[in-house]
Amino acid sequence: MFKKIGLIAKRGEPKVKDCLETLVDFLHKRQLDIVIDSLSASLLPQMNLSIAVNVEALAARCDLIIVVGGDGTLLQAARSLAKHDVNLLGINLGHLGFLTDIYPTEMDKYLAEILDGAFIEEDRFLISAQVHRNNHCLTFCNALNDIVIYRSTISHMITFETTINGHFVNRQRADGLVVATPTGSTAYTLSAGGPLLYPSLNALLLVTICPHTLSNRPLVVDGDSCIQITIDPEQMGEAQLDGDGLLCQRLLPGDRIVIEKQHTIRLIHPQKHDHYATLRAKLDWS
Numbered sequence: 689m690f691k692k693i694g695l696i697a698k699r700g701e702p703k704v705k706d707c708l709e710t711l712v713d714f715l716h717k718r719q720l721d722i723v724i725d726s727l728s729a730s731l732l733p734q735m736n737l738s739i740a741v742n743v744e745a746l747a748a749r750c751d752l753i754i755v756v757g758g759d760g761t762l763l764q765a766a767r768s769l770a771k772h773d774v775n776l777l778g779i780n781l782g783h784l785g786f787l788t789d790i791y792p793t794e795m796d797k798y799l800a801e802i803l804d805g806a807f808i809e810e811d812r813f814l815i816s817a818q819v820h821r822n823n824h825c826l827t828f829c830n831a832l833n834d835i836v837i838y839r840s841t842i843s844h845m846i847t848f849e850t851t852i853n854g855h856f857v858n859r860q861r862a863d864g865l866v867v868a869t870p871t872g873s874t875a876y877t878l879s880a881g882g883p884l885l886y887p888s889l890n891a892l893l894l895v896t897i898c899p900h901t902l903s904n905r906p907l908v909v910d911g912d913s914c915i916q917i918t919i920d921p922e923q924m925g926e927a928q929l930d931g932d933g934l935l936c937q938r939l940l941p942g943d944r945i946v947i948e949k950q951h952t953i954r955l956i957h958p959q960k961h962d963h964y965a966t967l968r969a970k971l972d973w974s
Contacts, residue, residue, distance in 0.1 A: 689805050690775070692721040694750035696743060696765050697728040698757030704781055705731045707792045708756050711779070714796060718803060723749045728756075747772030752956065758782015763932045766832045770814050770951035777802065777956040784970055786874050789957060798958040808957040812871045812887060813911065816950040817929060819937045826943075829929070829936035833872030835947050836930045837917055838864025838897060840938065845900060846927045847920035852913050859920075863898040864927070867915055867947050874970070876933075882906040887963060892949070915947040 693715055697708050708731055715722050724732075725743050746753055747769050755762045756779045765776060778788025779795060790798050801807065817835045819827040829835075839846045846864065850857040868877045870885035873893055878884065882895035883906060890911035896904050909915075919927055919939055927939040939945070967973060 690720070690752040690803055692723060692750045692752075694746035694753035695722060695724040695728060696746070696753060696755045696757075696761065697725070697731060698761040698781065699727065699731065701781070703792075704756055707779060707781060707795075708732060710792070711754065711756065711795065711799075714799060720803070743768045744772070747774045751775065752777060754779060755788065756781065757788065759784050759787045760933075762787045763832050766812075766814065766953045767830050767932065770830060770832075770953055773952065773954070775809075775954050775956050786966060786970060787871070787955065789961060789966065794958075798960075801958060802956060806959050808959060808961050810887060810955045810957060811952050812955055813869060813890075813952045814950045815867065815869055815892070815947055817867075817931060817936065818946045819929060819939065820944040820946065821940065821942070827929075827937040829931040829934075830950050831872070831931035832869065832953070833875045833932050834866050834868035834877065835945075836864060836866050836876060836897075836933075837919075837939065837945060838928055838930070839925070840928045841925045844925050845898075847923050849918045849920070850894070851916045851918075852909055854914075857907075860896060860904065861900040862896045862904075864896075865917060866893075866895045866897060867917075868893045868895065869911075874967070877906070883908070884967065892947075911949050913948075917945040917947070919943045919945075 698704050752775045754777045755765050762778045779790050780788035814830050814832050816830045818825050845861045847861045849859045866877050870887045870889045873885040877895040880895045880897050892909050894907040921942040923941040929937045
């Protein structure tokens with residue numbers, strides 16, 4: 689099924705270069721067309737790869753994009769390529785591997801099966817955040833895991849209001865709020881005490897970080913909901929907004945953040961893939 693293969697690699701680690709060389713040799717032996725991200729191509733100057741393009745151009749040229757690195761590298765690729773409805777496959781050189789589930793030692797075996805048509809497809813949606821200030825849209829960012837609003841000073845909690853689809857939900861004081869996709873339920877929200885959601889669910893998860901109200905609990909809502917967070921106009925100090933752990937915008941009192949479902953990416957897994965087995969392995973369940 690896949691004839692043109694795009695490659696994106698994490699930079700700065702020697703083991704990534706070795707894995708990428710092995711991967712390119714494997715794909716060449718199968719006589720497949722290879723297109724590599726121009727920044728990743730710098731890892732392989734001796735291989736003289738003829739087609740090196742920017743990340744977004746990969747989507748227009750390739751049937752499958754292989755990401756060599758950890759979950760963070762795949763998250764970055766997903767954010768950049770979300771609007772192109774791409775197929776992403778992860779080679780895991782990181783620590784967790786919730787998204788990149790093929791290890792380098794298994795690469796030849798599972799890649800051969802996938803390229804022969806034996807694989808599992810899994811759609812994952814991203815969410816977007818728009819920051820509005822004085823009736824002006826200030827910033828846009830997207831995330832596959834989560835959008836996080838949190839305090840930027842040590843001494844003060846933040847006060848904010850939440851509405852969902854125009855309905856007032858609550859007003860609370862806390863260190864922050866995580867709005868996560870099912871994919872992100874194994875990330876920050878897990879550490880903050882949120883539930884694990886099955887990846888295919890059409891749902892969004894709201895988890896408050898260190899709420900001042902002890903009755904506060906995580907909230908799961910329909911994935912097509914429009915979530916609006918408003919920072920209290922009387923709030924002391926600034927807050928921040930992150931997308932997948934990257935700073936998107938510093939927030940001021942009165943800022944309004946609108947969070948909604950965005951595009952979908954497609955993850956490709958080996959046929960052996962089992963979400964519950966991944967949870968057992970990565971979370972040290974018995």
